[in-house]
Every structure is written in structure tokens, then in C-alpha cells.
Amino acid sequence: MSPHSTSLRSLGIRIGELASGPANSIADVPGVAVGHVTLSDGAAQTGVTAVRFHDGNPFRDKLPAAAHVLNGFGKSIGLVQVEELGTLETPVVLTNTLSVGTAAAALVRHMLETTPEIGDTTGTVNPVVMECNDGAWLNDIRGLHVQESHVRAALDAAATVFEQGNVGAGTGMSCYGLAGGIGSASRVVRVSKRDYTLGVLTLCNMGRLADLRIDGRAVGPAIAERIAAETADAEKGSIIVLIATDAPLDARQLRRVATRAGAGIVRTGSHLGSGSGDIALAVSTAEPIPHAPKNTKVMTRSVLHEDAIDRVFRATIEASEEAILRALLAARPRVGKQGRTRRALNEFADLLAL
Numbered sequence: 001m002s003p004h005s006t007s008l009r010s011l012g013i014r015i016g017e018l019a020s021g022p023a024n025s026i027a028d029v030p031g032v033a034v035g036h037v038t039l040s041d042g043a044a045q046t047g048v049t050a051v052r053f054h055d056g057n058p059f060r061d062k063l064p065a066a067a068h069v070l071n072g073f074g075k076s077i078g079l080v081q082v083e084e085l086g087t088l089e090t091p092v093v094l095t096n097t098l099s100v101g102t103a104a105a106a107l108v109r110h111m112l113e114t115t116p117e118i119g120d121t122t123g124t125v126n127p128v129v130m131e132c133n134d135g136a137w138l139n140d141i142r143g144l145h146v147q148e149s150h151v152r153a154a155l156d157a158a159a160t161v162f163e164q165g166n167v168g169a170g171t172g173m174s175c176y177g178l179a180g181g182i183g184s185a186s187r188v189v190r191v192s193k194r195d196y197t198l199g200v201l202t203l204c205n206m207g208r209l210a211d212l213r214i215d216g217r218a219v220g221p222a223i224a225e226r227i228a229a230e231t232a233d234a235e236k237g238s239i240i241v242l243i244a245t246d247a248p249l250d251a252r253q254l255r256r257v258a259t260r261a262g263a264g265i266v267r268t269g270s271h272l273g274s275g276s277g278d279i280a281l282a283v284s285t286a287e288p289i290p291h292a293p294k295n296t297k298v299m300t301r302s303v304l305h306e307d308a309i310d311r312v313f314r315a316t317i318e319a320s321e322e323a324i325l326r327a328l329l330a331a332r333p334r335v336g337k338q339g340r341t342r343r344a345l346n347e348f349a350d351l352l353a354l
Contacts, residue, residue: 006329006346008322012354013215015325016318018311021186024322026199027160028186029244031055031285034201035157036168036182037150043140043337045172048103049094049182050154051201051242053283059115059125061288062087066251067281068258070265074238074277077104078128086251088283089291090127091155094169094203094240097133099146104129106151122291130279132205132238134172138336165330169203172336174237175327176220176269177209179334179342183327187315189247191308196247198312200261200319204327206237206276211269214325214352220269222351227343238277239265241320247312248286248302258282260313264320282316 008015021028031054038047053063065088067079075097082088090111093103107127112118118125135141154168163182166173170181186199212220241261249257261280265272272278287301304312328345335341345352 006349008325008329011349011352015215015322016314018187018189018315018318021188021197021199024186025184026186026201026242026244027162028197029199029246029285032199032244033158033160034162035154035159036163037154037157038167038171039145039150040171044143044145045139045334045336046096046134046141046145047168047171048146048150048154049168049170049203050091050151050158052091052158053088053244054285054288057115058091059089059111059118060291062089062291063283063285063288064249064251064254065281065283066255066258067279068255068261070262070278070280071272071274071276073275074131074279075100076130076279078126081126082128087289088128089125092242092281093129093151093154095129095131095146096135096139096141096169096172097131098135098141098144100129100131102146102148103151106148109148110152110155130240130281132173132203132240132277134205136236137174137340138334138342139172140337164326166332166334170327173203173205174342175204175324176207176212178328179331179344180204181327181331183323183325183330185319185322185326187319189311189315191304191311196245198243198245198247198315198319200316200323201242202320202323202327203240204324206239206278207268207270211271213267213269219352223348226348226351236273236275241280243280243282243316244285245312246285247304249284250301250303253303253309254282254284256309257312257316260316261320264317265324267321268324
């Protein structure tokens with residue numbers, strides 16, 4: 001969290017019923033790490049966030065994965081193969097809409113360097129890059145400020161402790177008419193006397209201020225009245241939701257999990273507007289899938305029984321909702337192109353406290 005942020009717990013707000021992990025972040029899932037590069041200089045308000053889902057080689061040891069598109073106004077790369085094969089074989093990079101190609105090229109170079117067999121003795125690699133449009137208000141998106149070196153630096157910076165708010169890919173994002181960005185939360189679920197962790201990371205760039213709700217309370221109208229906001233436009237923007245869990249789930253089950261992110265989003269007030277790109281990607285770290293079979297081409301794998309998956313659904317909804325709110329509370333006021341500004345939610349803590 002930002003050192004200047006206000007926490008939900010300090011406001012007396014607890015989202016949901018399940019316990020969070022130790023850090024209440026996606027990095028509570030073992031092996032998951034997050035890195036940022038923030039570009040904040042005048043009209044350039046953008047950046048890169050990289051998420052690693054295990055500390056090995058993701059191409060040689062792929063992870064079960066699935067994506068769900070709630071509204072498809074987006075320019076992500078790599079989701080077609082994830083949908084077809086049900087696996088993730090690279091870290092995931094988040095950035096702005098017009099920097100997706102640059103990020104993909106950098107991610108491919110990174111994978112070629114770490115995995116010499118790609119494109120030589122085996123097939124090519126499927127880079128996964130996801131985006132939101134920070135150019136609608138704060139960032140000079142036409143300036144193409146993100147370079148390949150920034151993507152590499154974000155990958156190298158990946159750690160289990162990371163900042164939230166308008167940093168990295170979230171630097172120039174707006175959420176509910178306020179400063180938006182990166183948020184994260186986690187939940188712990190118990191199945192058959194074993195605890196599993198599910199973590200969520202969101203890139204938040206959606207919503208109308210008048211619609212903002214916190215734990216079911218309509219707080220947006222009071223904030224809008226205080227800052228004398230103009231009549232809100234139709235909802236535009238985007239949100240990316242990354243879900244990681246160490247529970248053993250296959251791609252079919254992960255697609256079911258990814259759909260539940262939508263419930264967490266709408267609990268904060270979003271209507272998943274026509275102009276919004278709302279996409280969730282869910283990944284299980286429990287049992288990597290080897291790129292090349294060894295002694296046999298028949299694999300035996302564990303999966304959670306469907307009777308227990310409701311608990312994972314609840315964890316996804318609660319963590320997605322809280323991750324969005326944590327992004328808002330961690331963000332700081334921002335000035336961008338043409339002197340445009342975004343206020344921060346933590347400036348209105350007195351309207352939020354219970």
C-alpha cells in the first residue's frame with residue numbers, strides 16, 4: 001500500500017467473511033511475485049506491472065489457466081491460446097493499450113533468453129499481455145512512453161512485497177472518476193482439513209463516481225457532491241483481474257472461477273459498460289504441466305471436487321471486491337496531460353468510515 005493511503009480496516013470496513021492471507025495480496029500464493037515500473041512525468045502517466053506465477057521457468061513448467069471476458073472492448077494478447085490449451089507459459093504483463101505490442105516483444109525476448117529451445121528445438125511462445133486505456137484522461141498515450149527496457153525492469157523487479165495504487169501499469173488509470181490503479185487482496189479457504197490461498201490483483205480503470213459502493217454502501221454520490229463533480233459520462237475504461245490460487249484446479253474449473261470476478265466488480269458499483277474492457281484470468285499454481293513429457297504421455301493430476309468449489313468462488317468475489325477498493329484507497333492525487341487531475345479516495349475518508 002502507499003504510505004499515504006487509508007486502509008479499509010482502519011475505516012472499520014471488512015469485506016466478506018473469509019480470512020485474508022498474511023499480506024492480503026496475490027503474493028500470499030506461494031511463488032507469485034509482482035514488479036512495477038512507474039513512469040510519472042508531466043503528460044507521461046503510465047507504466048508496466050509484471051506478475052510471475054511461479055519462480056521456475058513458466059514455459060517448461062506451464063500452469064493451468066483460463067480467461068473469462070466479461071466485456072470484450074480490450075486489446076489483450078495471448079488469450080486465444082490460453083482459451084484453447086488451458087495453460088499459461090509466461091509471466092503476465094500489464095500496461096496501457098497502445099503499449100501492448102511493445103510489452104509483448106519484450107516478454108518474448110525475455111523468454112527467448114531464459115529458454116533457448118523456444119523456436120529452435122520446440123515451438124514458439126505465447127506471451128500474455130493485458131491492458132487498460134490510461135489515455136482517456138491522464139496519460140499522453142500517443143507518446144508511446146513505455147519501452148521494452150521498462151518491461152524487462154518490471155520483470156526483474158518482481159517481488160512478494162509490492163506497492164499498490166497508481167503505480168506501475170496503474171499510474172495513469174482512473175477508477176470511479178478518481179485516481180485508480182493496482183489493487184490486491186487474498187483469501188484463505190479450507191478444504192478437507194487443508195488451507196488453500198487465493199489471491200487477486202486488479203488493474204482498475206472503470207466506473208462512474210456516482211455508482212461507487214463500498215461494502216454495499218453508496219458512497220459515490222456524497223463524494224461527487226463534495227467535489228461538485230459534473231454529470232458523469234457513460235461508463236468507459238477497463239478492469240483486468242488476475243486470480244492465482246494454490247488450490248488444484250483444472251482449466252475448466254478455473255474458467256468458472258474467473259467468471260466470479262464479475263460479481264466482485266459489480267459489488268463496487270460497475271455496470272460493465274459497453275465501452276469497458278473487463279477481463280479476468282485465473283491460474284492454478286498447484287501442479288505445473290511439463291512442456292515435454294518424460295517417461296509417459298499420460299498424466300495423473302489432482303483437482304478439487306466440485307462440491308468444494310463454492311468456497312473458491314466466494315474467495316474470488318471477496319478478494320476481487322477488496323482489491324478494487326484497495327487500489328482506490330492506495331492511490332494518490334494525480335496531475336497528468338493538459339493539467340488534468342484526479343482526486344484520491346483517501347481524501348474523503350471521513351465519508352467512508354463506519
